[in-house]
Amino acid sequence: MNADVETQLRATLEEQAGVMERMDVGLLADRVMARGRARRRRRAIGAAAAAVFVVVALVAVPAWVSGTHAPVRPTMATQLPEPSVTGRSAVPSHRAIASYRQVLAWFQGLPEAQGPVSFTGDPWGVLEIVPGDTSNDADESHTVTRLRATGQVLMTGKPRGAALDSGRHRVAVAAAVPDPKAGPSLTITLMVFDADTGRMLSRVSGLDSGTRVSGWLDGRVVLDVYASNWANRVAWWDPDAPEAAPVDITAGRVLDVAESGHRILVEGPGARCSQVWEVIGKPHQALEECGMRLVALSDDGRRGFIDGRYGIAPAMLDVWSGAQVALKLPGPVSVASARWSADDRVVLSLTVWGLKDGVTVVCEPDDGSCARVVPSP
């Protein structure tokens, strides 16, 4: 019997090993080396930080004992040096600085998270995305994650955005999952959950591989569909009619969604300018043509945050009541992404030439003051 089992075992293992599809090994090597270098860098930084901590402790403790301790500095964020504002006063903000987790939650278009959120999109903890990697890599492209609700794995895949419908407490989550029928390519599955109970309300599969969830509007999920050759488009999908395919709204890329204002901020195809689209009524129409570079839209859709790199005249600010921010950073800056948070602050993810890692800042749209956010360890 043992021999039979062993023979069957060998045949099974050979057969199963054969079904494992091939992968892009060049890409794998690049990813692995990038991760390795990042991990090495983190270790070095950690060691340096520990050394600094020891030195500071050696200096500060005797000073504190003798009653001459230094003032406490914030640890979660660092104020950028002298942020300057065009046309507004540059009074620094005294509001509490956001935590890194809050910033992540904001990027998902969610209200400020209460407590820790393992899934950056569910302050109630009903739904969580469990990283499939034990390292601290924040780069989602390297990890396969599990979407888990009430202890059960709903699916495994790479996250492609999530957003909360604050009106009806629904969470939309998209993930890239392998499709057995489509071979090695990934397709997108979009699911909508009841945020209070974790129950799945509707689901659609087989969406284009470039699809991401950008937000909610008018009870529908706004989708950003990336395609090559500037053929990006903005679409939305009605979870109450899940059998219907997503409907295109316009060409371009979603920058922000103003849920209450029924407006979408869209970067026009092939152009470095943005338009605000109103999606109430038919046909949908652009309220503002290209002319300024807005990067974020307030929830009511009436205020926009302008990327000041283009030298927008202060008069233009009247239109959107936004503020220009001139950040002093060691190199030219471009806005990778931006979000208007629920508490009326703007979160900017910046790419800075000369810096390997991006910089995240939280700005007050009223006075233009900004604070840099440092990822929590």
Place this chain on the structure above:
Amino acid sequence: MVGEAGESGAGGGRDAEFRAYVVARSHLLLRTAYLVTGDHQLAEDLLQTALTKTYLAWGRIRDRESIDAYVRRVMVTTHVSWWRRKWRAETPIGEVPDGLAAAAAGIDESADAVERLAMWALLRGLPPRQRAVVVLRYYEDLSETEIAQTLGCTPGTVKSQAHRALASLRNALQAADAPVVEPSGGER
């Protein structure tokens, strides 16, 4: 193998050597990772993690002929630690198991194929350490001593783990072959 690729120097030379290794060996290592995990995506994750750890230790691995063994060891220990830490209580749903999907697609409906699918399902149910022993022994064809080196245990432990795994599989297969007893309808 990459043993002849030259001494591991600093920087670019080492990276080039590592890259050559990944390109040459990843497909085979991925298969082992899949057999150990029983899940396509988890296998890719596991291989990436194991290769990252190998990359960090690249300069310390003197014997280039033993890199495969090193990666295998990292894969097995990492998978066991993942399993212990957090994925033990999870019950995946909404996903068709890969083998069953193939069967559902009508790829091979012979009795042998069905038996192998049953065997695969049983294998996936083995504890990760036992599964690792089975994969290393019956797929990688490693000796008990080599498996012991890979798992960081004694050959005796390997023997007992293999014995337990085979016994579980045999019992499960026998139970599956047992005739189904129809309930008697006399009490109605």
